[in-house]
Amino acid sequence: MTETAYETTNKFLQDAFDVIGLDKNAEHLLKTPSRQVSVELVIQRDDGSIGNFIGYRVQHDNARGPFKGGLRFSGDVNLDEVRSLASLMTWKTALADVPYGGAKGGIHVDPTELSRSELERLTRRFTECIHEMIGPTTDIPAPDMNTDAGVMAWIFDEYSKHNGFNPAVVTGKPVDLHGSVGREAATGRGCLYAIREVLENDGEGLDGSEFVIQGFGNVGSWAGRLLHDQNAKVKAVSDVHGAIYNENGLDTHAVYDHLKKTGSVVDFPQAEDMANEELLELDCDVLMPAAIGHVITEENADDISADYVLEAANGPCTYKAHHILEDRGVTVVPDIFANAGGVTVSYFEWAQNIQHFSWEEDRVNSELESHMVDAFRTIRGLMNKHDITMRTAAFVAAIQKVREATKQRGLQ
Numbered sequence: 558m559t560e561t562a563y564e565t566t567n568k569f570l571q572d573a574f575d576v577i578g579l580d581k582n583a584e585h586l587l588k589t590p591s592r593q594v595s596v597e598l599v600i601q602r603d604d605g606s607i608g609n610f611i612g613y614r615v616q617h618d619n620a621r622g623p624f625k626g627g628l629r630f631s632g633d634v635n636l637d638e639v640r641s642l643a644s645l646m647t648w649k650t651a652l653a654d655v656p657y658g659g660a661k662g663g664i665h666v667d668p669t670e671l672s673r674s675e676l677e678r679l680t681r682r683f684t685e686c687i688h689e690m691i692g693p694t695t696d697i698p699a700p701d702m703n704t705d706a707g708v709m710a711w712i713f714d715e716y717s718k719h720n721g722f723n724p725a726v727v728t729g730k731p732v733d734l735h736g737s738v739g740r741e742a743a744t745g746r747g748c749l750y751a752i753r754e755v756l757e758n759d760g761e762g763l764d765g766s767e768f769v770i771q772g773f774g775n776v777g778s779w780a781g782r783l784l785h786d787q788n789a790k791v792k793a794v795s796d797v798h799g800a801i802y803n804e805n806g807l808d809t810h811a812v813y814d815h816l817k818k819t820g821s822v823v824d825f826p827q828a829e830d831m832a833n834e835e836l837l838e839l840d841c842d843v844l845m846p847a848a849i850g851h852v853i854t855e856e857n858a859d860d861i862s863a864d865y866v867l868e869a870a871n872g873p874c875t876y877k878a879h880h881i882l883e884d885r886g887v888t889v890v891p892d893i894f895a896n897a898g899g900v901t902v903s904y905f906e907w908a909q910n911i912q913h914f915s916w917e918e919d920r921v922n923s924e925l926e927s928h929m930v931d932a933f934r935t936i937r938g939l940m941n942k943h944d945i946t947m948r949t950a951a952f953v954a955a956i957q958k959v960r961e962a963t964k965q966r967g968l969q
């Protein structure tokens with residue numbers, strides 16, 4: 558039977574629990590979400606018909622601060638996946654040392670089948686349904702797969718109708734509407750800092766390193782462009798329509814312009830088109846899955862030719878795939894570290910909103926860098942101490958912080 562996303566996350570957690578040595582009740586407490594809500598969303602379609610969709614918000618843990626995590630639109634969204642993603646947020650915020658717990662939301666919808674105004678009605682309806690469970694000190698949504706600053710603006714506006722002006726209810730807003738400079742690029746930029754630290758620790762560097770990126774959405778395209786600026790060689794990228802490849806490296810800024818013009822990376826003039834499945838197996842230093850979950854499984858883990866897998870997406874490796882890769886000497890840079898840049902800058906945005914004060918981009922980027930560097934130092938210390946993988950070390954660090962906060966607050 559195929560493993561579900563929530564099972565994968567819990568197996569990774571179990572590896573870390575085994576290192577720490579917790580009792581079963583504590584393990585259960587740390588695994589299980591505090592609250593999970595599903596709402597039926599009924600909207601009027603543009604043609605006058607009725608559309609029905611299901612939305613979820615799962616609040617996993619808030620021992621360290623308000624629940625925090627993105628909202629995604631996807632035809633793959635289901636409660637199991639949202640539970641997994643909410644749990645990952647708890648560990649990510651702890652590892653990145655931002656004062657939040659973990660949550661996630663999702664609407665089961667293929668956003669390409671809805672017009673922008675239908676998506677607006679859907680987002681507003683969802684916000685109306687959950688407005689009592691979100692708020693600047695309770696639960697703060699943000700962008701995730703197929704949601705952007707515009708969607709966050711609708712959430713902010715709809716929430717304000719019920720609860721008054723409070724932009725800190727949601728992060729990843731447009732810069733002109735209480736958003737933060739640097740937030741849109743933050744997850745991709747965080748990936749760059751993460752892999753730079755890992756490579757330098759191994760006596761290597763970004764300059765000349767070969768990257769392959771699966772997915773050219775917000776995270777993949779920002780990482781791809783920033784890597785290019787650091788003289789890394791991005792040999793191939795893909796999107797849902799297909800992959801493109803150039804042995805000498807792609808000009809990722811030009812690929813981005815091509816995507817904006819044509820709607821896909823495919824048929825980029827200075828590259829060959831390639832099948833999506835081939836891309837994952839390309840020879841490179843760093844393979845960066847930046848699309849969806851469970852793309853590296855026990856079926857293809859043996860065929861991965863990269864030395865490092867940088868998990869820009871949430872949950873791209875199954876539990877077995879992770880262990881196959883590590884046994885083969887491939888270093889997996891885990892999602893809760895690799896993509897923590899997004900929520901870190903969300904924290905900066907929230908702090909700016911609360912203080913009614915804006916930061917310059919240099920400050921955002923340099924504070925992001927220090928959070929990522931500190932997280933890596935913590936991980937590296939635990940890897941050396943316990944002789945464990947980077948993923949288990951990241952979970953051990955995060956669990957210890959959440960566990961400590963839980964103990965200090967006292968069980969009610």
Ligand code: GLU
Nearest residue numbers: 626627699701899900903
């Ligand atoms: N959706 C992003 C993530 O998975 C960002 C979450 C946030 O900023 O709250 O980390």
